[in-house]
Amino acid sequence: ILKTLNSWFWWENIWMPINVTWEHFVDRDGLVFPKPHQLYATIPYAFVLLIIRFLSERYLAIPLAKALGIKNVRRVKPQPNPVLESYFQECSKHPSQSEIQGLAKKCNCTVRLVEKWFRRRRNLEIPTVLRKFQEAFWRFSFYLTSSIVGFIFLYDKPWFYDIWQTWVGYPFQTLLPSQYWYYMTEISFYLSLLFTLGIDNKRKASGRDFMAHVIHHIAAIALMSTSWCGNYTRLGTLVLFVHDIADFWLEAAKMFNYARWEKTCNMLFIIFSIFFFVTRLIVFPFWILRATLYQPTYYSTTPVIAYFFFNGQLLLVQGLHLYWAYLIFKILKRFIFLK
Secondary structure, rough: OHHHHHHOOHHHHHHHOOOOHHHHHEEEOOOOOHHEEEEEEEEHHHHHHHHHHHHHHHHHHHHHHHHHOOOOOOOOOOOOOHHHHHHHHOOOOOOHHHHHHHHHHHHHHHHHHHHHHHHHHHHHHHHHHHHHHHHHHHHHHHHHHHHHHHHHHHHOOHHHHHHHHHEEOOOOOOOOOOHHHHHHHHHHHHHHHHHHHOOOOOOHHHHHHHHHHHHHHHHHHHHHHHHOOOHHHHHHHHHHHHHHHHHHHHHHHHHHHHHHOHHHHHHHHHHHHHHHHHHHHHHHHHHHHHHHHHHHHHHHOOOOHHHHHHHHHHHHHHHHHHHHHHHHHHHHHHHHHHO
């Protein structure tokens, strides 16, 4: 069954233009092509990034946070109590007054002690400002580095200025070393974020924003992986660059927000908002989506199945852009009109 599913998944009509097979993607005459098995390398690379993250958060983020005046607040742990801990984990983190009275009788202690225990236990689950700063510092460092490196990789490429060049010679476009490392690093980064979802700071909005991040990470990994297999690396690197150049401004704004540098935070957030609206609501839909939805019809009268698959994922990402744009607009509205 697995062999049959595998043969269906790699069927040429899904991925390739007419009269092109996987045999054509053997390295030859100076041409180097992406190979699906190379994606396995992103798993160990993700663990390397986790090590780099641990070291940077500990030896760079903490000293910087102290320099900005952020203190490491130590929270008081509640006394060990198996009965209350079991209730906290399995029933409710916010028990009603009648439930607290019942737990007090069961533990043979006062109602006030039970209330105090639950309050301290809930506080342990809230990440400290220092912890939030460390996470923002890591994402800021990665997005800033990837933006700078991405620009260095792309600024001398013709498809950086002329989007039509992404299709010239397709699918026989050679894979550049810069494209390999750009892809591997970005996929590894999003894999590492998935690995740490359970310990990272949970998002607000009743879990909606958290789920949006989960969907975004999975969609990003799937999109990059499948575009790698179909040799859409020219367009893929443009998509990566357009996304990264806005994100580090947001993480910088968060860092200064945690440090209570209000004016700096506000200025950085406004810069982020401008970059976000320009890149995600103008450049991405009217430049990149136009190149993936409209331009392929000039090169083939019969779009392959992957055409619909890739564009479906890109449209999903654009839907997330609209959702986050709505949240950003709400914040800007409060900032401008409500001070």
